[in-house]
Amino acid sequence: MTETIEKAKSTITGYNGKKLRIMEVCGTHTHEMFRLGIRGLLPESIDLISGPGCPVCVTPVGYIDEAVMLALEKNAVICTFGDLIRVPGTEMSLAGARSRGGDIRPVYSPLDAVEIAKNEPDRQIVFLAVGFETTTPSACIAVKKARKLGLDNFSILAANKTMPNAYKALMSSVDAYLYPGHVNAITGTAVCEEMKKLGVSGVVAGFTASELITAIAVIIEKSKTGEPFFVNCYPRVVTAEGNIPAQKLMAEVMEPCDSEWRGLGVIPMSGMKLRDEYSELDARIKFDLPKISGKANPACRCGDVLQGKCKPSDCKVFGKVCTPQHPVGACMVSTEGACSAYYQYGGAELK
DSSP states (O other): OHHHHHHHHHHHHTOOSSOEEEEEEEHHHHHHHHHTTGGGGOOTTEEEEEEEEOHHHHSOHHHHHHHHHHHHTSOOEEEEOGGGGGOOOSSOOHHHHHHTTOOEEEOSSHHHHHHHHHHOTTSOEEEEEEEOTTTHHHHHHHHHHHHHTTOTTEEEEEEEEOSHHHHHHHGGGOSEEEEEHHHHHHHOSHHHHHHHHTTOEEEEEOSSHHHHHHHHHHHHHHHTTOSOOEEESOTTTOOSSOOHHHHHHHHHHEEEEEEEETTTEEEEEEEEEEOGGGGGGBHHHHTTOOOOOOOOOTTOOHHHHHTTSSOGGGSTTBTTTBOSSSOSSHHHHSTTOHHHHHHHHOGGGOO
């Protein structure tokens, strides 16, 4: 194993070919590349760019505004993963809504929100369902359990997203994708094979140092042929067919829809919404929410970061006005955000 890793490191450090733009779709990959010092191995000809694989980062401003409205105007209890609480909306974050009397509760799982609804029947409980194929099944489980329990005080505000059309929207920005292993564990590798047919290369990568170094080395070696390629470098977790029960569950409860991605605009059929059969559990329908178009802080370049158009350190407010303690944009809030990674691990590796 050691010999194999040393060979992979040699492949990376010795590369002097054409410029390679490799997009780390997954926010965890971005953080691990910094934390493990892998960026320090890369020659100037390899450009690692961060992509839209952080669920909090791509959640649009309007979604935060919807959640704030539910908390302050509809008197709903908002249950959410912790990272989302400090994401700025047009006027305020959920943390701001809480300071004004909103009932905002961090939870570890959608099922926690179902339990709250069960224990507090006089309150309307709304779970903020964000995330990709990895976390969407858990939201679907919560929806089915709430229906089984007959809870008429539980609903979800869905902003779930799927990766295939996002890959297609960004394909002109990359030479190869570093595909997120945990997403492909659910979806399988069919979409990666499809991207190969469209002329876009990529590898599925795990999260350890050896897995990430190997994945980059494979991209370098395969790129020398000049032909599109796809390699599953995470076979211990990712299979061609993926997690079929999870796929069936999502198809039963949700269906594709157009979806807005922060900084990327609306990507057709890249989101998930509850099917009509579960409409009574859709918070937008239950509370008759108006269409809200949020407005991001114009100083924030989170959208450009998510598209690989700039590094976080290129943003004028990065590390000055915008810090983890006082974030201007979502990419600085999330533990998977690129700006958070650059801020936390910065220094000489900001490249």
